[in-house]
């Protein structure tokens with residue numbers, strides 16, 4: 001069993017840390033919100049992130065954005081000042097690859113290995129220990145971290161060197177945003193032209209327009225019983241997070257001089273939807289409202 005420091009105990013990090021405790025690891029936890037620290041049963045709450053990093057085999061972070069990750073590791077009294085040489089650092093936050101590489105390089109200068117390991121699978125995956133980890137870093141570091149990632153997830157992909165996990169995650173989410181918006185647009189066109197959304201969905205699913213949204217996450221209310229669309233778009237993957245990830249895609253495109261016209265359009269569609277419909281806390285499939293405003297209650 002390992003000793004683990006875990007910082008960032010929000011919707012994702014809290015249950016991930018809880019699964020590590022349940023698997024028998026000795027887990028030290030910290031969050032800026034004291035109630036979240038107390039909420040991880042069986043873990044040892046710490047007064048600071050630095051205290052979490054002292055003497056552990058692994059240090060894991062799950063924070064909102066790049067500025068939080070940079071502050072945590074490189075800021076005044078940052079985690080890198082507290083880790084011993086044995087500690088492997090694993091950042092599971094979804095952040096920009098530039099910050100991810102910068103923090104990993106600073107860790108390396110101190111002789112520490114670091115992985116970026118953003119996740120897919122949402123809060124249900126975090127609770128059920130069935131996340132997908134998309135990892136950047138060395139094979140050796142991933143080999144060491146694998147037993148822990150296996151506790152929190154069921155799929156582990158090695159995307160490449162440091163930052164590659166973030167790039168792969170960002171590419172995937174940009175594609176997801178585009179195909180969800182396209183699916184919502186096609187469904188609205190069909191319904192406005194007299195078709196039943198369930199019938200149209202079944203036809204497109206079996207035809208060349210078939211995609212993940214139609215298969216498991218239909219954006220039109222009532223078509224798929226277990227999809228967020230059929231529970232007023234509650235839960236799932238928030239519009240706020242999708243717009244954040246699309247912003248990361250735009251930054252990554254700039255940094256690599258890539259043209260991403262469809263990603264840019266998707267980002268603007270999600271931004272309009274977020275503001276026009278006050279939809280930030282709704283599931284991202286609620287983009288359906290932009291194409292079919294009469295669905296909005």
Ligand code: NAD
Nearest residue numbers: 008009010011012013031032063064068093094119122123
């Ligand atoms: P969250 O806002 O619920 O949790 C983040 C936590 O980090 C908060 O509790 C906050 O207090 C804490 N925090 C911030 N700065 C800190 C610091 N310096 N020290 C200690 N604690 C600090 O966010 P979340 O939904 O858990 O998401 C975390 C990351 O996972 C994000 O990067 C997000 O994009 C990614 N992600 C989320 C989902 C999802 O469905 N929620 C899915 C995949 C990936």
